[in-house]
Every structure is written in C-alpha cells, then in structure tokens.
Amino acid sequence: MKIALLIISIVLIIIVLLQSSKADNGPQIISGGQSELFANRKERGSELVITRITMLLGLSFFVVCLISMFL
Numbered sequence: 001m002k003i004a005l006l007i008i009s010i011v012l013i014i015i016v017l018l019q020s021s022k023a024d025n026g027p028q029i030i031s032g033g034q035s036e037l038f039a040n041r042k043e044r045g046s047e048l049v050i051t052r053i054t055m056l057l058g059l060s061f062f063v064v065c066l067i068s069m070f071l
Contacts, residue, residue: 001068008064012057019050 001064001071005061005064005068008057008061012054012061015050015054015057019054020047
C-alpha cells in the first residue's frame with residue numbers, strides 16, 4: 001500500500017506541474033485588477049486530458065489513503 005501511495009503521489013505532483021496556469025498575470029490578482037482568473041474557460045485537447053488525469057489521481061490517492069488507514 002505504501003508503495004502505491006508513493007507512486008500515485010509522485011505522478012500526481014508531476015501532472016499538477018504540467019497543468020497550464022489559469023492565472024496569467026499574478027500582480028493583477030494581488031492588486032485586485034481586472035482578472036479573468038475565475039472566468040469560465042473551456043478546456044480542450046491535452047489540457048482536458050491532464051485535468052481528468054489529475055482528478056482521477058487525486059481520487060485514487062484519497063481512496064488508497066482511506067484503505068491504508070483501515071488496514
């Protein structure tokens with residue numbers, strides 16, 4: 001179980017780092033400027049695949065943690 005958790009953690013970190021940043025202009029967010037950070041953007045292509053992989057890995061991480069807690 002610990003090895004599976006370690007592998008899922010490493011892959012999850014890599015996939016999260018591969019995701020594109022939705023905050024293109026950081027100083028605008030901090031200063032409160034007009035920002036489209038929370039705008040509804042459609043994800044297409046590889047961005048959609050990476051988002052779904054991230055969601056599946058996060059869910060599997062959660063499930064493996066719960067299972068290892070009860071064993």
